[in-house]
Amino acid sequence: xxxxxxxxxxxxRKEGQNVTLSCEQNLNHDAMYWYxxxxxxxxxxxxxxxxxxxxxxxxxxEGYSVSREKKESFPLTVTSxxxxxxxxxxxxxxxxxxxxGELFFGEGSRLTVL
Amino acid sequence: RKEVEQDPGPFNVPEGATVAFNCTYSNSASxxxxxxxxxxxxxxxxxxxxxxxxxEDGRFTAQLNRASQYISLLIRDSKLSDSATYLCATGGxxxxxxxxxxxxxxxxx
Numbered sequence: 653x654x655x656x657x658x659x660x661x662x663x664x665r666k667e668g669q670n671v672t673l674s675c676e677q678n679l680n681h682d683a684m685y686w687y688x689x690x691x692x693x694x695x696x697x698x699x700x701x702x703x704x705x706x707x708x709x710x711x712x713x714e715g716y717s718v719s720r721e722k723k724e725s726f727p728l729t730v731t732s733x734x735x736x737x738x739x740x741x742x743x744x745x746x747x748x749x750x751x752x753g754e755l756f757f758g759e760g761s762r763l764t765v766l
Numbered sequence: 767r768k769e770v771e772q773d774p775g776p777f778n779v780p781e782g783a784t785v786a787f788n789c790t791y792s793n794s795a796s797x798x799x800x801x802x803x804x805x806x807x808x809x810x811x812x813x814x815x816x817x818x819x820x821x822e823d824g825r826f827t828a829q830l831n832r833a834s835q836y837i838s839l840l841i842r843d844s845k846l847s848d849s850a851t852y853l854c855a856t857g858g859x860x861x862x863x864x865x866x867x868x869x870x871x872x873x874x875x
Contacts (some may be wrong), residue, residue, distance in 0.1 A: 685862045694867040710861065711794065742809055746862065753798030753805055753857045757809040
């Protein structure tokens with residue numbers, strides 16, 4: 653089945669530690685995105701990538717980094733510079749071919765900083 | 767700055783009733799409009815796209831008003847399983863979609 657796989661689903665981190673969230677898709681989508689959601693809040697864009705080896709900052713990129721070495725993969729690193737990293741992280745992808753704008757989401761990764 | 771505004775609710779609605787939500791957006795250049803459903807602690811899932819001509823899918827009807835920059839979602843004959851948070855989203859550019867904070871719907875038996 654085609655889809656987006658995020659791992660881990662739950663992650664606990666001590667303050668000062670970097671952590672990397674995995675996102676893999678087999679939908680053959682060109683575009684991939686990382687959003688952050690806080691309780692009672694909407695989704696806020698962290699980073700996005702339209703093609704391999706290229707990515708752009710979203711609205712809240714500070715304290716985060718990404719890479720896009722393969723079309724299928726778009727990992728997100730939450731660095732120690734991110735002041736409030738506890739949140740629900742959602743990876744999404746979309747097809748530039750159909751260009752409908754619809755995003756498909758993974759199941760999310762819930763990060764808690766202790 | 768692109769913004770999407772929604773009434774957070776909660777909307778408490780008896781089973782079988784009709785409920786409607788509105789969502790306003792600030793970016794007049796938006797080309798794509800969607801309603802997503804999000805269950806508690808789950809990822810958003812596409813409910814329906816919103817077209818200029820309107821869109822109906824069973825009990826759900828979505829409409830777009832470009833002049834006033836709002837989209838609406840109507841749910842008829844509401845079911846207990848409709849209880850969720852409904853996210854409005856707009857976009858059309860390379861930077862994906864802009865989401866509202868969601869409207870929380872509770873269907874009561």
